[in-house]
Amino acid sequence: MRAAVLAVLVSALLAGCRRQESRPQEGGAPAKQAPTPAPPGAVLFLSADTRGYLGPCGCSENMRGGIGRAAFQVQEARRGGQPVLYVDGGNSLFGETHLKADQVPQEERKAKALADALRTMGLAVRATGALDDTRGADFRRGLGLPEVAPGEVKVLDAGARQVGVVAADSGEALVKASQRAREQGADFVVGLLDQPLETAQAAAALPGLAANLVVATHSASEFSAEENRLVRSDVPVVALQSKGRSLLRVDLTYAAAKGPFALQASQGDVDREVAALEQRIALLDKEIALPGLDPKLKALKQGKRDELAARRQTALTAPPATATDVNGFTLRFLPLESNLPTAPDTQALVKAYDADVGALNLAWAKAHGQDCPLPAKGQSGFVGSAACADCHPDATAVWEGTKHHHAWATLEEVGKQHHLNCVGCHVTGWQQPGGVCRLDKVAGREDVGCESCHGPGSRHVDAPSPKTIVGKPGQAVCVTCHNTENSPHFDFATYLPRVLGPGHGRPEKSGQAAEPPSK
Incomplete structure (x- = not known):
């Protein structure tokens, strides 16, 4: 049923694109005109x-x-x-x-x-x-x-x-x-x-x-x-x-x-046209950002968004x-x-800056870096996600299927794993007592791990109890990174189900397979 609905949506969007091609004044690249x-x-x-x-x-x-x-x-x-x-x-x-x-x-x-x-x-x-x-x-x-x-x-x-x-x-x-x-x-x-x-x-x-x-x-x-x-x-x-x-x-x-x-x-006419285009672009931005959106449908929506943005740019830069x-x-x-x-x-x-700054930061950390202070007496420190796996294999399996598990890799792919603007939301326990405070000592703390949401876990490891960990993190935890700048379309209710699964906040119904987490 889901495939059939998707096929109908894709066909409708493609038909819309073909209509736009036949009538370029309503979208797509503007027709060539004398300047x-x-x-x-x-x-x-x-x-x-x-x-x-x-x-x-x-x-x-x-x-x-x-x-x-x-x-x-x-x-x-x-x-x-x-x-x-x-x-x-x-x-x-x-x-x-x-x-x-x-x-x-x-x-x-x-x-x-x-x-x-x-x-x-x-x-x-x-x-x-x-x-x-x-x-x-x-x-x-x-x-x-x-x-x-x-x-x-x-x-x-x-x-x-x-x-x-x-x-x-x-x-x-x-x-x-x-x-x-x-x-x-x-x-x-x-x-x-x-x-x-x-x-x-x-x-x-x-x-x-x-x-x-x-x-x-x-x-x-x-x-x-x-x-x-x-x-x-x-x-x-x-x-x-x-x-x-x-x-x-x-x-x-x-x-x-x-x-x-x-x-x-x-x-006035230009302002009204631009305002209408901006409303449509904002709506598409939210739809494109939805977790789990089918890649083909996402690509079509992105193409439409780019077309609308091009029309707006033309209106804004015309004499x-x-x-x-x-x-x-x-x-x-x-x-x-x-x-x-x-x-x-x-x-x-910009590329020269990106190439230089990682090396500068790493060299500074090696020469002058200070370890994080130890937790205060009676407070927990960070132990890393590996320490959670033995007792929580189901939850670990769910986490490994989420984007949180690949957070560090996304920085490495673009060469920003040593950029101070970025690293704090891609490791666990950054600049916190008992966490990691040096770029040259990130090993074992990569990714958005269990403790990023549930808090430092040393006391929980020593004495497993619901009282020594944050059982159900709320929205306030998420928006420390999913804020208006980094994740402008973040919606807690929409995103939360993508990191839950059987053994990790959502029980599996009898005789029914659970939906896999977002990858």
């Missing part, structure tokens, strides 16, 4: 709050982000003939303000890779924030990037107009800097405010503000900027999805005579349909989807 001449103007790209991310971790499918994809968008725009300026709002080089000693080699190497990548993108200027000075202002300045200091102004040529970029860490400083930008001849002013969105909204309403656009460049916390935000007001305010997952594109259109710029409302007799601007977020191309020169920098 639309760009009106007089310029294009600005803005990034902010990248938090030390060269790209997504890759734990889930269809993850946004990647400096190589961002670079491709900027490079492609430069082929259009208009002046293109790339500006970074700051808080981009590091993910936290303080580093442990073992993090320093990796994070410094990553910051240098990010700086090199920004250069390949033709960075015009960037602001700075607390997450740029994690290794000190001297380290940041040593990267040699063009900067605008807090409270200062940088005026850039943008063809027939001048664009002023101002940086500030308070609303009052933003007002003063924006006024100086106008005095220095800026026709369009971008304010980079080192504050969260709510604070930036208040700043945009201050009297005397001479900016056309305010960008909030620092999200309140690591997971508080999961979406792009645009607040339409007299001075629009934007906050970008953090960790390099989106760019902001600003298209400026110039009239024959200079004058004030106005946010254009003629993008704006604005009147040419006004000085106007449009704002569009460009999500850096997984199916977008990457700039080869920038991606080469």
